[in-house]
Amino acid sequence: xxxxxxxxxxxxxxxxxxxxxxxxxxxxxxxxxxxxxxxxxxxxxxxxxxxxxxxxxxxxxxxxxxxxxxxxxxxxxxxxxxxxxxxxxxxxxxxxxxxxxxxxxxxxxxxxxxxxxxxxxxxxxxxxxxxxxxxxxxxxxxxxxxxxxxxxxxxxxxxxxxxxxxxxxxxxxxxxxxxxxxxxxxxxxxxxxxxxxxxxxxxxxxxxxxxxxxxxxxxxxxxxxxxxxxxxxxxxxxxxxxxxxxxxxxxxxxxxxxxxxxxxxxxxxxxxxxxxxxxxxxxxxxxxxxxxxxxxxxxxxxxxxxxxxxxxxxxxxxxxxxxxxxxx
Numbered sequence: 001x002x003x004x005x006x007x008x009x010x011x012x013x014x015x016x017x018x019x020x021x022x023x024x025x026x027x028x029x030x031x032x033x034x035x036x037x038x039x040x041x042x043x044x045x046x047x048x049x050x051x052x053x054x055x056x057x058x059x060x061x062x063x064x065x066x067x068x069x070x071x072x073x074x075x076x077x078x079x080x081x082x083x084x085x086x087x088x089x090x091x092x093x094x095x096x097x098x099x100x101x102x103x104x105x106x107x108x109x110x111x112x113x114x115x116x117x118x119x120x121x122x123x124x125x126x127x128x129x130x131x132x133x134x135x136x137x138x139x140x141x142x143x144x145x146x147x148x149x150x151x152x153x154x155x156x157x158x159x160x161x162x163x164x165x166x167x168x169x170x171x172x173x174x175x176x177x178x179x180x181x182x183x184x185x186x187x188x189x190x191x192x193x194x195x196x197x198x199x200x201x202x203x204x205x206x207x208x209x210x211x212x213x214x215x216x217x218x219x220x221x222x223x224x225x226x227x228x229x230x231x232x233x234x235x236x237x238x239x240x241x242x243x244x245x246x247x248x249x250x251x252x253x254x255x256x257x258x259x260x261x262x263x264x265x266x267x268x269x270x271x272x273x274x275x276x277x278x279x280x281x282x283x284x285x286x287x288x289x290x291x292x293x294x295x296x297x298x299x300x301x302x303x304x305x306x307x308x309x310x311x312x313x314x315x316x317x318x319x320x321x322x323x324x325x326x327x328x
Contacts, residue, residue, distance in 0.1 A: 013083040014090070015058070018043070018051040023060055023073070031064070031072040058083055093132055100215075103236060119234040126232045130210070130218065133234075134158045137168045137212045142248045144205040146175035147184075155187050163195040170197040173248070173255045175205045179278065180287045193258065200255030203282040209244060217244045256280040256319075268327045272302050276327055279303075280319040 010020045025040050026032060032040070038048040052071055055061035059079025064070045121129050134141065135158055162168040170192070179185050179201060193199045208220040219233040235241050258277045268276070271292055278288045289296050303315070312318040321327075 012087075013080070014087050015083070016051075016054075018047055019054050019058075022048060022051045023055055026055075026061060026071065026073050031070050033069050034071065037071070089128070089132075092128065096132060096136075117236055117238045117240060119236075121232040121234060126220075129232065129234070131158055133210070133212050133216070133218060134162075137162065139167075139213050140169045140171070141213075142209075142211040142245075142252075143170070143172045144175075144207060144209040144248060144251060145172050145178050146205050146208050147177050147181065149184075156192060159192055159197070160195055163192070163197060166196075171199075171248075171252060172197055173200050173202055173205060173251050174258065176201065176203045176282050179258070180283055180291070182290055185291060189258075199258040200252060201258045201277060201280065202251060202255045205251060206247065209248060211241075211245055211248060214241075214245075217241055219244065268306070268322075269302075272306055273327065275299065275302055276306070276319065276322045279315060280322065 006024065007020050010023065011017075015023070021041055021043070022037055025037055029036075029040065034045065034049055034052055037052065038045045041048065052061060056063060056071070059082050060073065060076050061071050062074040064072065141159075141162075159170060163170065172192075174189065179189055189199065209217060211217045215237065217235045219235060220231065235244060256277065271294075274292060275288060278291055283291070285296055285299055289299050292299065303318070306322075307313070307315075307318050310318050310321040312321055
């Protein structure tokens with residue numbers, strides 16, 4: 001196959017023109033330095049360098065030699081899979097954007113049909129749809145969080161990236177079961193709260209709910225019902241969406257603040273602040289000890305110190321005092 005025949009196929013995979021020219025050059029010449037590619041293509045080095053880096057990231061080109069200065073084509077199977085998945089994701093995002101644009105148009109010219117209010121997503125499409133919707137947020141994401149989780153692993157990179165940019169705010173009410181999972185608490189909850197997420201806790205949440213801006217919401221079942229119905233509902237602008245927003249706001253007002261960082265004022269120590277948050281959420285002594293990485297005896301010692309300082313005679317009184325005096 002000639003360069004002219006291959007180039008359109010590479011373009012369909014999402015490779016820009018500079019990357020295509022660099023890849024075709026390396027297919028013709030074999031191992032080369034970036035300087036040699038630049039000279040061979042008669043392109044400036046500041047154009048060729050990022051193009052080659054993109055090819056390396058895409059898995060089409062590998063590096064070798066001293067300091068990795070030599071680049072050469074590698075077996076493309078894994079790289080083609082990466083590029084294909086990227087294109088699939090981009091096409092799905094384009095599909096969702098087009099459907100949303102048409103929905104906006106149709107609502108402007110005619111009343112919305114009731115069968116368009118809710119979309120049911122099942123199977124492997126659930127995790128992808130969740131990520132796409134989260135990344136589509138422009139101002140705010142509000143969430144009622146409870147196991148089980150459709151996405152693999154604990155780290156929520158999409159949320160951390162949006163919080164780092166500072167253009168999207170997050171308000172999350174966690175069910176007690178979410179923070180009692182040591183792996184999820186350490187790898188998801190703590191990093192997100194430390195990055196700026198506003199978090200609160202309830203013993204239970206009525207549904208798993210994510211509201212993206214004022215545009216749509218996703219609803220799925222909490223852990224008790226998930227085994228019999230693993231599906232995701234996408235709710236578009238309607239009175240139902242307004243009701244879900246009201247449900248979140250009511251839950252938010254009832255929930256207890258959760259802080260994962262060392263932000264507690266004196267006399268509360270950072271470990272005691274976490275203890276109080278877990279206590280207010282209804283966690284038992286064994287769960288609190290596991291979350292804090294201490295013994296039950298140490299938990300009792302901290303509780304006694306806090307109760308003495310608050311003048312509380314019960315754990316309930318201590319939790320109320322802690323909320324009122326902004327210890328948590």
